[in-house]
Amino acid sequence: MSFTTELKVARDMVSATASQNTTLLSMQNINKAFAGIPALTSASLEVGVAEVHALIGQNGAGKSTLIKILTGYVSRDTGDITFDGGPFQARSPQDAQAKGISTIYQEINLVPYRSITENICLGREARRFGLLDWKTMHQEARSLMARFNIDIDVRKSLDSFNTATQQMVAIARAIGFKAKLVIMDEPTSSLDEREVNVLFDVIRQLKQSGISVIFVSHKLDELYAVCDRVTIMRDGRTVKTSDMKSVSKIELVASMLGRDIAQVSKHATAFGGRKGKVGDVVLEAKNLSAGHKVQDISLSVRRGEIVGLAGLLGAGRTETARLVFGADRIHNGTLTLNDKPFKPREPIDAIDQGIGFSSEDRKLEGIIPDMSVAENMTLALMPQLTKAGIVDEEQQRVIVEKFIARLGIKCSGPSQRIRELSGGNQQKVLLARWLAMNPKLLILDEPTRGIDVGAKAEIQTIVKELADQGLGVLMISSELEEVIEGSDRVFVLREGHKVAEFVGKQINEAAVMTAMAHGAEDNTIGQEIKP
Amino acid sequence: MSNAASPKTIETNTFNLMAFLTKHATLVALLALIAFNVVFTKHFISIQTLNVNLTQVATIVIVGVGMTLVIATGGIDLSVGSMMAISGAIAPLIFLGTAVHISEIHLAVAVGMIVAVLAAGAFGWFNGWLITRFRIQPIIATLVLFIAGRGIAQVSTNGNLQPFKLGEFQWIGLGRWFGVPVQVIIMVVLVAIAAWVLKRSLFGRQILAIGGNERAARLAGIPVARVKRWVYCISGLCSGIAGLVVIAINSSSDANLVGLGMELDAIAAVAVGGTLLSGGRATVTGTLIGALIIQLVRYTLLANGVNDDVAKLVKAALIVLAVWLQRHGRS
Numbered sequence: 001m002s003f004t005t006e007l008k009v010a011r012d013m014v015s016a017t018a019s020q021n022t023t024l025l026s027m028q029n030i031n032k033a034f035a036g037i038p039a040l041t042s043a044s045l046e047v048g049v050a051e052v053h054a055l056i057g058q059n060g061a062g063k064s065t066l067i068k069i070l071t072g073y074v075s076r077d078t079g080d081i082t083f084d085g086g087p088f089q090a091r092s093p094q095d096a097q098a099k100g101i102s103t104i105y106q107e108i109n110l111v112p113y114r115s116i117t118e119n120i121c122l123g124r125e126a127r128r129f130g131l132l133d134w135k136t137m138h139q140e141a142r143s144l145m146a147r148f149n150i151d152i153d154v155r156k157s158l159d160s161f162n163t164a165t166q167q168m169v170a171i172a173r174a175i176g177f178k179a180k181l182v183i184m185d186e187p188t189s190s191l192d193e194r195e196v197n198v199l200f201d202v203i204r205q206l207k208q209s210g211i212s213v214i215f216v217s218h219k220l221d222e223l224y225a226v227c228d229r230v231t232i233m234r235d236g237r238t239v240k241t242s243d244m245k246s247v248s249k250i251e252l253v254a255s256m257l258g259r260d261i262a263q264v265s266k267h268a269t270a271f272g273g274r275k276g277k278v279g280d281v282v283l284e285a286k287n288l289s290a291g292h293k294v295q296d297i298s299l300s301v302r303r304g305e306i307v308g309l310a311g312l313l314g315a316g317r318t319e320t321a322r323l324v325f326g327a328d329r330i331h332n333g334t335l336t337l338n339d340k341p342f343k344p345r346e347p348i349d350a351i352d353q354g355i356g357f358s359s360e361d362r363k364l365e366g367i368i369p370d371m372s373v374a375e376n377m378t379l380a381l382m383p384q385l386t387k388a389g390i391v392d393e394e395q396q397r398v399i400v401e402k403f404i405a406r407l408g409i410k411c412s413g414p415s416q417r418i419r420e421l422s423g424g425n426q427q428k429v430l431l432a433r434w435l436a437m438n439p440k441l442l443i444l445d446e447p448t449r450g451i452d453v454g455a456k457a458e459i460q461t462i463v464k465e466l467a468d469q470g471l472g473v474l475m476i477s478s479e480l481e482e483v484i485e486g487s488d489r490v491f492v493l494r495e496g497h498k499v500a501e502f503v504g505k506q507i508n509e510a511a512v513m514t515a516m517a518h519g520a521e522d523n524t525i526g527q528e529i530k531p
Numbered sequence: 532m533s534n535a536a537s538p539k540t541i542e543t544n545t546f547n548l549m550a551f552l553t554k555h556a557t558l559v560a561l562l563a564l565i566a567f568n569v570v571f572t573k574h575f576i577s578i579q580t581l582n583v584n585l586t587q588v589a590t591i592v593i594v595g596v597g598m599t600l601v602i603a604t605g606g607i608d609l610s611v612g613s614m615m616a617i618s619g620a621i622a623p624l625i626f627l628g629t630a631v632h633i634s635e636i637h638l639a640v641a642v643g644m645i646v647a648v649l650a651a652g653a654f655g656w657f658n659g660w661l662i663t664r665f666r667i668q669p670i671i672a673t674l675v676l677f678i679a680g681r682g683i684a685q686v687s688t689n690g691n692l693q694p695f696k697l698g699e700f701q702w703i704g705l706g707r708w709f710g711v712p713v714q715v716i717i718m719v720v721l722v723a724i725a726a727w728v729l730k731r732s733l734f735g736r737q738i739l740a741i742g743g744n745e746r747a748a749r750l751a752g753i754p755v756a757r758v759k760r761w762v763y764c765i766s767g768l769c770s771g772i773a774g775l776v777v778i779a780i781n782s783s784s785d786a787n788l789v790g791l792g793m794e795l796d797a798i799a800a801v802a803v804g805g806t807l808l809s810g811g812r813a814t815v816t817g818t819l820i821g822a823l824i825i826q827l828v829r830y831t832l833l834a835n836g837v838n839d840d841v842a843k844l845v846k847a848a849l850i851v852l853a854v855w856l857q858r859h860g861r862s
Binding site for chain 1: 731732733734736737739740743744746747748749750751752753754807811812
């Protein structure tokens with residue numbers, strides 16, 4: 001990998017004088033660990049002058065850590081960075097900005113209630129005789145915005161404009177700071193199609209004026225529209241860098257997921273050997289819609305069936321699951337649970353109907369860190385353990401001890417605080433939270449994310465056994481093996497739409513990956529898959 | 532070998548002592564203060580000293596009980612003082628016959644007290660409604676009543692001071708049962724109930740779960756909005772009771788003064804008591820101890836001839852120390 005990168009660099013260097021395509025940024029052998037857990041392992045990134053460079057990868061691939069190191073949010077452990085011809089080290093985001101690297105975040109970090117001028121000039125205000133020189137500043141703001149063919153009243157407060165305009169202001173601000181490199185972190189996530197096109201025009205303009213862009217996005221089509229090269233990251237490493245023109249979408253997906261298209265490894269998970277019979281439909285969703293994240297998605301889960309939801313980040317998998325669980329509001333479409341209409345308004349409605357939901361983010365939405373293993377495990381069951389407002393602690397203890405033994409949870413006892421447990425054991429407690437209420441449908445969002453290999457296999461075995469016993473499971477996973485080997489049926493989502501459905505023997509990596517990358521229209525497995 | 536073992540033992544011992552100190556810091560501090568006073572303050576060991584300190588602290592603790600529950604959910608209630616004023620304004624309006632005339636005095640007092648406390652509870656519920664319905668930050672939402680509440684109390688009494696001398700009512704602030712001031716008994720009962728609710732009941736678990744991780748709590752089916760409304764309602768009810776105690780002691784109700792600055796005293800007691808201000812971990816008995824510490828420090832300084840303004844500085848230092856200990860205990 002690094003060898004080919006070096007070759008490419010060498011080639012870029014040779015052609016540099018001719019095409020002016022010299023290297024602006026070079027990050028080499030970057031290592032970073034958080035609390036002993038490596039986030040980046042020998043990662044690298046090269047961006048040329050006036051190049052639009054895509055940076056892609058799954059959740060946890062290390063993109064954000066790499067960018068945070070570049071912009072001075074965190075410090076690297078080891079590794080070399082050169083920028084604009086010299087060694088580079090940003091002590092803080094402000095420092096990075098002063099040195100020519102500006103970042104435009106998903107959530108725009110400007111001051112909403114101040115004028116456009118103030119936002120653009122914040123931190124480098126023009127002064128005359130010690131007072132602010134508004135005339136000069138308004139003029140500068142106007143001319144910067146005019147570069148994007150945007151003619152607006154720069155005295156108006158920022159929050160009176162839409163997201164797209166606010167983003168332009170952020171970019172104008174970056175240019176005002178004489179940025180040589182602009183990092184855009186999922187800039188299109190809240191833009192509509194027309195606004196996306198405007199943004200792309202701006203990016204091309206930046207390129208023309210010699211400014212480089214690092215473009216982070218999960219929407220593969222967009223990369224082809226504006227990017228020159230792409231760097232793919234996985235598990236904290238740089239997988240490869242290639243010209244956008246010479247790489248296919250399916251190759252990008254394969255690299256992100258870490259699949260070698262030529263050799264598909266079998267039985268990488270503990271899901272093998274399903275025995276159960278698939279029964280009647282438990283849950284049926286018809287034409288579910290909510291915002292632009294979930295559009296017209298239909299799916300069903302039967303008794304004893306594991307249904308996989310596949311898709312890239314931002315495809316709408318979690319959002320769909322949350323609709324079924326009543327965690328978010330359904331705008332359109334219907335749900336049927338055991339042949340009865342089902343309209344959950346709050347998670348409690350879904351829980352009352354026997355649906356469990358294990359969230360993808362254990363820390364943020366799963367555990368109550370200061371509470372004990374017992375209390376965390378019985379959180380959803382608690383009302384049933386309560387008589388006249390008082391929790392029956394004896395009954396609670398019996399249930400908790402049963403599940404600690406059954407799932408092999410390693411803890412000092414039911415009263416240990418859950419924060420002290422390992423990720424895998426926390427996940428088992430959360431799984432037990434739902435198993436304890438004997439659910440009819442279990443929704444698992446990334447059930448094995450961020451836990452060690454042993455715990456992963458254990459959890460997969462438990463899920464398999466549960467399905468064998470007749471539980472319906474809706475499983476979201478970004479690990480392809482898990483979806484492929486674990487599921488009886490796979491729905492593939494892409495940018496909020498359901499693009500494919502595979503059952504039984506139809507489920508294979510090539511088919512699922514193709515659907516994830518291209519969607520329904522090129523669902524026939526194409527020549528591109530060849531290595 | 533014994534050489535190698537002995538330093539290790541010492542290390543474990545100091546570690547345990549440190550852990551014990553941080554865990555029971557408030558209790559240790561209270562005992563230290565009492566010990567100091569036993570030695571240095573004259574006439575400290577007397578029923579009178581005990582009663583003086585307990586009556587001083589009772590209203591703070593009564594409000595602090597509700598405040599502890601509110602803070603346990605990760606919220607805060609700035610309006611407690613104003614709700615005390617409202618309760619303190621409404622009760623005399625009824626038992627003095629200004630608003631409605633009830634001829635039987637015991638009945639008038641009973642109705643007056645109940646209506647006053649319920650009104651404060653209703654205002655508390657309104658706080659919770661603002662917070663859950665419109666997702667307003669608690670500090671802002673309760674600021675509304677902090678400002679408006681005293682105005683409501685003023686308007687309902689036409690800005691008049693309501694003096695009274697009425698034994699049928701004033702037992703709540705001046706009376707004694709078995710030699711113990713009535714408000715101290717109320718305080719102890721409320722603390723006991725709240726501590727028990729927090730530890731044993733479903734409602735208590737729900738409060739702590741919401742404070743510990745609200746999003747996780749919601750996804751586990753906990754009715755977050757309902758629990759929060761009740762918690763703010765309880766804070767209102769506690770404030771209402773405290774308001775009655777204060778006007779009974781003063782023999783008059785002055786909407787300008789009842790409960791003035793109470794929100795800060797209650798929050799200070801909760802903080803010093805060891806309840807986590809970000810929610811999720813709470814101790815009602817801690818709040819009682821916290822209030823006693825603050826009171827006793829002030830008493831100690833005054834009894835030993837230190838100026839009251841200096842005592843305020845010491846109170847502030849105590850709060851800083853408590854917050855520091857919390858952080859220390861976490862890491």
